[in-house]
Amino acid sequence: MTITLTVNREERIFSGDPRTPLVDVLRDHLRMTGTKAVCREGFCGACMVHVDGAPMASCLLPVGSLDGAAVNTIEGVATREHLNAVQQAFEDHDVVQCGMCFPGMVMTMSRFFQTNTSPDRDEIKAAMTGNICRCTGYERIIDALMSIRTNEATP
Amino acid sequence: MQDNADAAVMNFPRRDARDKLLGRTKYTIDVGGSEVIHAVLLRAEVASAQVLRLDVEAARSMPGVRAIATWEDAPGAHGIGIADHPIFARDVIRYHGEPIAAIAADTLEQAHAAARAITLELAPLPAILTMAQALEKDAPLVHPDWKDYDILFEGAARGGNVAWEATVARGDTDAAFDRPDVTIIDGVYRVGRQSHVPFEPRAVVAAFEDGRHHIQTSTQVPWTVRHVTARVLNIPESQVRVTVPAVGGGFGLKFDCSLEPYAAILAKKSGRVVSLVNSRREEQMTCLCRENAEIRIRSAVTADGEIVGREATVLMDCGAYGGEQVFLTTMTAHTLGGNYRLGSVRLSSRAIYTNTPPNGAFRACNGVYNTFALERHTDEICDAIGMDRMEFRRRNVVGDQDIGATGQVFEGDVLRPMIDRMQALCAKHPNSRKNGQRLDDGRIYGRAMTVGTWFIFVGPSAATVNLNVDGSATLVTSGVEIGSGSMMHALPQIVAAGLGIAPEQVIVKTADTDAAGRDLGVGGGRTTVSIGAASAAACDEVRDKLLAVASEMLQTAPDQLVLADGRVEIRGRPGSGTTIQKVVAEAETRTGPISGSGAFTAPGIEAMPGCAAGHFIDAIDIPVFAVHDCELAIDPDTGQVEILAYRVVQDVGRALNHRAIHGQIQGGVVQGMGYALHEEITINEQGCFDQTGFEAYRLPLAQDVVPIEFDLFEGAPSCGPLGTKGAGEVPILNVGATIGCAIANATGKQVSQLPLTPPRVLALLDGRDEPLALDHISAVWSDNTLRR
Structure with missing residues (x-):
């Protein structure tokens, strides 16, 4: 299955199991390792990203549910010169x-x-x-x- | 030296914050990409069994599999004190979660699939799951061959399920207990296991390069990893190189070699770069926890509060292999045997084998529960003889020239003035609340103040400082940054002060065993002290070389030169000298680049001969003291405890970075609150932990905590550089004790166990709490020893 989503304002295409948690897509497929997978149960908040502007735990989000969504991660929040x-x-x-x-x-x-x-x-x-x-x-x-x-x- | 010390004191901010805040920091778990293959461990799912058959042939031909390892690949056993621990189960499984095989494949899924294809046939054996079972007469032995193991450290009694026994005997306790004028107080205490839950689990990336192993790992102890990996692989240590990226939390868990040898074997076999990362479930279920412990203390005390005799037995569950608990038996002498002057004392501190996952080191290891037991016992003494709790402590805490349990002589009055400082801190917030009083909202108020004794680990550290042509300095040590900030705050501050440059100009290299000298590791509060002292010594050598060259350039004797603001100046004549850059450039034409090396180890404080047996260290080089005060409220309907206020007076020697120490106190006390109130690992009938993740293991949350008020006690004697003592380990020391005593004071009930979860507190309030009985610890002290 192919899913198209926008990650930090850039269009990315994921082909694979739609049940793959977003955190694994970010870390393993896109090699954006700023988002941390710690508890994988939605308790710890280390994997929070913004999905269409709302903070969500990316370990609980199957990527198949995100076709067309805009995802912002820690890598897209600021630059080294200008922190938020x-x-x-x-x-x-x-x-x-x-x-x-x-x-x-x-x-x-x-x-x-x-x-x-x-x-x-x-x-x-x-x-x-x-x-x-x-x-x-x-x-x-x-x-x-x-x-x-x-x-x-x-x- | 005083100038140096003042120059080193500042709130220097940590330099790794920005990349951590941007998600750019690469921890070991973040190393990956197409060249890296993935490993998993096949782990036992029973606590105790005979291995009848292990067949990995089918797994070898599974898709993507690059290498499989079993006991045949790791012939050696490791351990602390005793080499009792093979890294793979061979004939016998001794705990739930014990590794049986390691598999590396192109993807994690393929590695898991191959693990499922391994054939394992087992025959169940009886499992010893508690220390009471382990000590029963004729109990099955977790290690029937214990007599055949290599002894790595001589002098301890061992036998059966007693992995290690350390004893202290000073003075005649029998005579003390027989005195007609004493009251005898006898108490038992029990605590559960605490899990560290570092956010980065144990993780390793291994490669085999030019005939040597290169291990990148999330560890506190690169040199231990080097040593243990070589030992179990039966290769020279020089064939192992360990490097350490940023570590995402340690708290003692990563003070042991753990996953590294498996990845090393697989990397060599496959010729590939192998990543092995514990899943959260594995990390939780094989956590080398703060051990569960069972304690009995008996004291003979006179009417005016003199402790003429004390006998105690501490049972520490080491799980299936001795590990850190073997060493930690040593510490009882100084944690339970600390705090107070004792006329005579006998202590038995025992590591007990069970068929449970091995335990390890955790921040203020051994001290946290011994302080709980000791301070609860102290309050019980006060009740028995009718003396005010603070008055008793004032009279009895160790002071200048008093002797400790093993007969070492303490220097300086520290604890008593710290109690005064705590009372002054508390006096800033006067209130008329009394223990047991109902607050307006119906909750029950409780308060307690406790004292604690801890010590800084010393031991070998090495440092090299290279002075660069641009006037910066590079500090090369085997230190690692685990989050506590010693590598970011204290070390650059010490080097900067030593060389008269700005701390921003100090480059701090993280551990690489190919680059830096040996080091005991980051733990035990030792980084600032031991690596700091080695770094300061390296700076002395650099300084001498620099001033020798500058002396000729400036035609001034070296003792008339001072280093400050990146310049060498003639004393008392600012602007008269030259820049460090120019001196370095001149040195390069005369003698070559300027560098210095420094070393540090235990200065060696003496104990009283013959007092201690089976101890790794007989006396403590740098004692550290703490005084804590807690106010809390108990909801009588739910048993929920809320901390209302928490105060700390901590002996820090010298505070180099006040803000950084604040961070350690706030974080350490909150970890202690979790331990005191809700963090507990329980072991079920299968011998595995009930708490497999964050849902069941309850960590403190933002809404559970309060700002910790603190006062740093400076000036106590220390051999640390610039008079420092480590400040990160100690804050957790008496939190369990203080909260436990406050709940006892609030309820008027006997508090003998931690954690004080809401059901346990409700049971206390309702009188449903059965008194703790530890029948396997005899009231006759010598029955609790192998040397009886």
């Missing part, structure tokens, strides 16, 4: 540790700040619930996110 607001806050506050959960967290929280530009701490924590981090204990990440509340959120 969430990435910049994480770097400025030096909150990254092993880094495996951060691509997914950036995807979730970048979208969240488009829908809520001035959330309070509890709202940020609630939005983070689907993104598990084993290293940091979260609070410094929340501190970083609190710092961008009034800024213009970038996609």
Whole structure:
């Protein structure tokens, strides 16, 4: 089966088993390894991508259901010269540790700040619930996110 | 040196953040592409069995198969202390998940299909699933041939299902317990296994290049991987090269060689680059967990709180092979035997074989549960003799010139002033809540403060510093960046301060055993201390060479020259000197490029002769102390515990990067909260873990946590560079203890087990919790030893 989808604004064609999870299409077929496959059960959030603008766990999405969809991944969010607001806050506050959960967290929280530009701490924590981090204990990440509340959120 | 130390202190940001945030960092799991083939392991699905037949012939002819390996390919056994561990099961299966064969094929699907085509015939054997079963009289032996194994470290008692026994005996505990003026307090404690759940599972990519193995792996211990791979393959260590990309979390799990030899064998056999990655299910079900443990402590205490005698037995489940637990038996002397002055002490610390997946090292290994048991026991002592908990601790914590369990002499008063600092920290948030009080919302309030003793591992490290013509420096060590940031923060800061350059100008090379000298590995809080000390020594040599050349250029004695801001200046005359670049260029015409090497190992603190038997180290080189305080609320309807506030005073020696240490404290305490409240691996009747993934193994989430308040205690004695101690390992140390004690204080009930899940807390509140009984640990201490 052949599926056509747009990945980071570029048309890509996938031929193969339509049940293949999107995360495997990205990582194994397109060799875009920024999206991380960690739990493969939809719990950890490390594989979050945007599908037609909505953050979704790519491990739970069979590629066959995505014909014609627009997928944005961590590779398409920003350039090395211009991080988005969430990435910049994480770097400025030096909150990254092993880094495996951060691509997914950036995807979730970048979208969240488009829908809520001035959330309070509890709202940020609630939005983070689907993104598990084993290293940091979260609070410094929340501190970083609190710092961008009034800024213009970038996609 | 003081100038140096001040120059090294800064909130230098980590340089790997940007690529990690962009998804560009390549971890071992991200290495792939068309040249890489994929391997899987055929693993046992029973806990204990005789192998009657293993036939891989049909699998060899399956599509895409490039190589298959079994026990015939790996003749050697490895282990810590005892070589008890073959990498493939041969005649006997000893745990659920034990590898039987390894298969490499063009695709992962083909490798799995070939694994299914392997014929395996088994005859079931009885399985020992608990330590109580293992210690029963006439219990079947997990290793019937234990006497025949190679001993790699002499001096321990072993026997039957006791893989290793380390004992401490200082003073006359019998006399202490017989004293008429003492109260005897006897307590038992039990904890389950904790799974590390690193987001990058154990993974390896192996190649066979120019007659040598090249192993790229997600590890904390490149030199252990080199050694173990060579040992099990029965080849010289020099034929193995290990390199380490960014590691996606370790927490101790990757302190052992694990998947690497399988991939190495398959790479050599196939002539291809082989990737072997644990699936999440495999990673979870063969996790080298923090071991389950069972502990009995008996203390003889006078009315004014003097501990005149203490006897304890700690049973540590090592699973089917000894592994790290063999070494960790050593640590009980310093974790359970730590914190308090003891008039006399006897400790038995035993690693017990069971037919369960082997355990390993996990952040503050052994210390976390011994601190829980010790601090619960301490509160039980206070209740028994009617003394305030803090007053008891103030009187008894170890201080300057006090002796530890094995007779080592401690230097400096550390714990007592740290308790003062904690009380000052708490006083910033006064509240009148009392233990057991109902809050406005009906929940029950609890609070506790505990102390903990840990130590920094030292051991061999090597470093080379090359000073480059552009004035930058390249630091070459066997350090790896596992996420904790030591390679990103402390090491460039130390080198920069040593050479008077900016930390941005320090290039830090990650581990390559072909490039850097031997190292014990990244763990035990040792990176900043051991690799840092070797790096500082390398900088000293570079500095001497640099100043010798500059001395001639500037016509000034070397001791009148200072290095700062990338320049060599004449002391007291800023702008008088020249740039490091010019000195390096001059050196190249005279002597050649400037580089220096440095080394570090254990400085060797003495214990009291004859106190310790079966210990890998008898005394601790760098003790580290921690004081924790926790306030929590228990929902009496659900048993749910919410942490209201958590405070830490941590002994760090010197804080080089305050912000980085903050990150370690926040992350470590939260891992401890998971351990205390909901993370638990349970083992079912088949001998396999019930928690096979994220759904069943509950990790802390953003909404579970609070910001940790902390105060860094600086200035305690340390042989670490610039007075540092490792800061990443320790934050988890007394979290289980503090939460356990706070829940005991809130409920007024006996808390003897972790984790304190909602059902367990409800059972406590409702009085349905049966008192813990550990009948297999005798009240007669000597019955719990092989030397009796």
